[in-house]
Amino acid sequence: MANPGTSRRPKYQRIAADLRQAVQAGEYRPGDRLPGENDLMAAYQVARMTARQALGVLQTEGLAEARKGAGVFVRSFRPLRRRGGPDGIDTHAVALDGAVEEQRTPPPTVADALALSPAAVIPVRDHRFVRDGKPVLLSTSYRPQPGLVAVRFREEIHCRMPSSEEAQQLRLPPGTPVIQIRRTGFAPDGRAIEVNELTLDASSYLLEYEFDV
Template sequence: MAGPEILARQIDQASDRAVFRQIADHLREAILNGRLRAGDKLPSEAQLMEHYNVARMTVRQAIQELKAEGHVESQHGRGVFVRSRPPVKRLASDRFARRHRKEGKAAFLAESEAVGARADVDMIRVSEVPAPADVAERLKIQTGEIVVSRSRRYLLDGRPVELATSYIPVDLARGTRIMDDNPGPGGIYERLEEQGHQLERFVEDVYTRMPTREEARLLSLGDGTPVFRLIRTAYDVEGRAVEVCDTIMRGDAYQLSYELPAH
């Protein structure tokens, strides 16, 4: 456990910044400059109270601010620790390049290899469901029309980072490996191209928000960690939407990275 000696500064009584925010500033600085590393235990409430000569509530307000920012997390009966973070994955503009599929790699596997992380998938469920309204709009079908749903959870080095549900028109999925838990090398996009639906483009809409209670549970999110919601529509060369993928991704595990032409 780190002691209060990591906090070189004291409260500035002349500052108009609230005392609990000053304490949070000091702890945050210690985390960002590496004096407190991932997995380190913060000084106890009693140590911080003595170091800063403040009340317990003031210390708790400071800790709560760091929790809300996603820097620390409480472990029941053990204390407050600096959060460990999974490897950052770049959502690059070429992650669905055909060369990855021809190598037998779906996008998640290709991205994970790029950061030296082990990729896993669990909680796979394939079923036929009525199309939600926003999915139906993108697929150009009627709301409630039956589609094939493929839901799964992705993990990096054993840590859950992403929840994804793909929706595929039934005429493209029934009777194919797209209905299998494991659709084979290259994933469902390779299976679609084998049917003659060569992919031409993808359209992505990206939002940020706080997770639902269920999303936080499935992704093991601490307080204050937002998520990306990314909705991707895949189009074939004929202009048909052949898949919509609705993905929830933990915000501390991804970096958006796109290369755009200047013409």
């Protein structure tokens, strides 16, 4: 009896669709608790795993977040705006929570971009920024010659699901992607002189770029 009743869709998808619609209709507001596994088992006459699966759908969509021992709650979206520009990281609304400077060997892709030998040791700075106590941005800066000043920047943006390590560092609930920005600074002669790798909690950020024709 995999597909009883009048519907052809799996039960868990139908339950998930009901919940999703209720959220979008405003029946549940951000922070509200959704019906739990036991509620759904009773309401839809399904097994625990099926109810779990339905709630799992909303979580992997980023619409809900489970808190162990408490329930499943509607997530909220309050984005920080980051303006792409010469400044790099704008620190308003976020607080620097950790900073480390040490001599390290950069990863091969960075050493390559900076035209360093693969085993070169240079000063590296690690930063962590938080909002409301939650980390939202990790930054690693590579700048072998701090004296030089960049006059042009390129930012490359890639969006993906986090590694388990990143999910832990940024305390990301399931269904939250990360934005990875590689920011490269160039000297007037066109040489790359600094690289900054940023990892952002995608649910906390909205990026903004402007340009004239």
